[in-house]
Amino acid sequence: xxxxxxxxxxxxxxxxxxxxxxxxxxxxxxxxxxxQLLIRNEDRVPRNLIDECARRGVEIxxxxxxxxxxxxxxxxxxxxxxxxxxxxxAMILGLIPGDRAGRLLAAYMxxxxxxxxxQDWLSSRWPALFRNKxxxxxxxxxxxxxxxxxxxxxxxxxxxxxxxxxxxxxGELLDATLAWAARFxxxxxxxxxxxxMLSGTLLDFARPEYRGQLEALAEADFVTNFDRDDxxxxxxxxxxxxxxxxxxxxxxxxxxxxxxxxxEPDEEDSEIEDDFDFETVGTYVRPAPKVGRNDPCxxxxxxxxxxxxxxx
Numbered sequence: 001x002x003x004x005x006x007x008x009x010x011x012x013x014x015x016x017x018x019x020x021x022x023x024x025x026x027x028x029x030x031x032x033x034x035x036q037l038l039i040r041n042e043d044r045v046p047r048n049l050i051d052e053c054a055r056r057g058v059e060i061x062x063x064x065x066x067x068x069x070x071x072x073x074x075x076x077x078x079x080x081x082x083x084x085x086x087x088x089x090a091m092i093l094g095l096i097p098g099d100r101a102g103r104l105l106a107a108y109m110x111x112x113x114x115x116x117x118x119q120d121w122l123s124s125r126w127p128a129l130f131r132n133k134x135x136x137x138x139x140x141x142x143x144x145x146x147x148x149x150x151x152x153x154x155x156x157x158x159x160x161x162x163x164x165x166x167x168x169x170x171g172e173l174l175d176a177t178l179a180w181a182a183r184f185x186x187x188x189x190x191x192x193x194x195x196x197m198l199s200g201t202l203l204d205f206a207r208p209e210y211r212g213q214l215e216a217l218a219e220a221d222f223v224t225n226f227d228r229d230d231x232x233x234x235x236x237x238x239x240x241x242x243x244x245x246x247x248x249x250x251x252x253x254x255x256x257x258x259x260x261x262x263x264e265p266d267e268e269d270s271e272i273e274d275d276f277d278f279e280t281v282g283t284y285v286r287p288a289p290k291v292g293r294n295d296p297c298x299x300x301x302x303x304x305x306x307x308x309x310x311x312x
Contacts, residue, residue: 017262018255019044026052031059038088039081043261045088047253053088054095061100064089068107074114087121091249094129102133106140113154126157127164127244135169138162138177145184152194159184160201164244178205186213192222200225206239 019041026034026049034053038045053060067073067089073082090112093105109126112118122129130137141162145155159181166177184190185198199217202210203226211231218228226234234240251257 017044018258019046019049021046021049023048023052031056031063035060035063035085039079039085042081042084044258045084045253046255046258047250050088050092050250050253051095053092057096060092061096061104064093064104068104068111074111083117086115086118090118090122090129091252094131094249097132099134099137102130102137103140105129105133106137106144109144109154109158110150113150119153122249123153123157124160124243125247125249126161128247128249130161130165131168133165135165135173138165138173141165142180152191155184155191156194156197159198160244163201164242167242178202178207178210182210182213186217192220196223196225199223201242203231203234204240204242206235206237208235211235 021037029037031053034049034056037049038053041049067086072078073086078086090105090108093101093108112122130141141158144150144158145162148155150158163174163177163181166174181198182202185195185202187195195217199214203214214226214231215228217223218226218231
């Protein structure tokens with residue numbers, strides 16, 4: 001395929017709701033060209049483009065390092081495509097094994113803590129992004145978790161990710177990492193939202209040494225994702241599958257999710273117009289009963305609430 005044909009193919013792909021790129025075509029392009037395709041296709045980037053970027057190894061890591069180093073990418077003047085590029089960079093890092101990719105990913109966690117949109121997109125996905133990284137990077141994650149300037153949500157993600165990495169090894173490393181996580185969950189001086197989420201993580205492991213403290217926490221007003229009945233049931237079952245066990249952040253690049261995102265703005269605008277009375281604003285009334293952690297997620301994903309929107 002000559003350059004003219006490549007350009008026509010790219011233009012056609014970029015105008016489609018779900019762009020389609022031939023694998024051989026992507027393999028023939030320079031890494032710089034792939035980088036530009038990420039920007040031009042915004043949130044419509046297909047999975048094979050992400051995979052091809054990950055295969056470029058050092059070349060793509062150099063570009064990702066540049067994004068981290070430039071304050072421009074962490075400001076408010078980005079184009080739409082550049083804004084999505086930052087998310088794509090983190091997703092690509094999650095596919096690349098090795099020490100450098102892991103360290104860059106940890107640096108992205110620090111940066112993402114200052115970007116509410118990026119943090120929301122990646123929250124609860126970090127354990128999957130670190131799945132192929134050296135276990136020694138648990139120490140990096142522990143350092144992030146200790147930094148209160150990062151906020152409770154990113155600290156929670158760092159702790160969950162460290163626990164997930166330790167779980168893959170089991171044994172003493174998992175025991176020690178759970179004990180470290182328990183320090184945050186049961187520390188009365190810690191953020192209550194952090195304690196609520198981490199106590200849910202500990203509950204999933206159903207370790208007997210934490211049961212008494214979990215039962216005490218279940219009575220606290222700020223704990224929302226489990227109660228004493230949950231504790232009884234989970235301990236009787238010997239634990240529950242962790243929310244990160246079957247997480248697939250890269251489903252973001254599936255045709256179905258791309259198409260759904262293109263419909264979202266119109267649907268949201270319609271819902272706001274239909275459901276909100278701009279003339280009268282009264283006392284807030286919960287539109288539906290509180291969702292339990294093991295109930296089906298109200299988003300319609302088919303997953304349990306604890307494995308879906310609860311952690312987001």
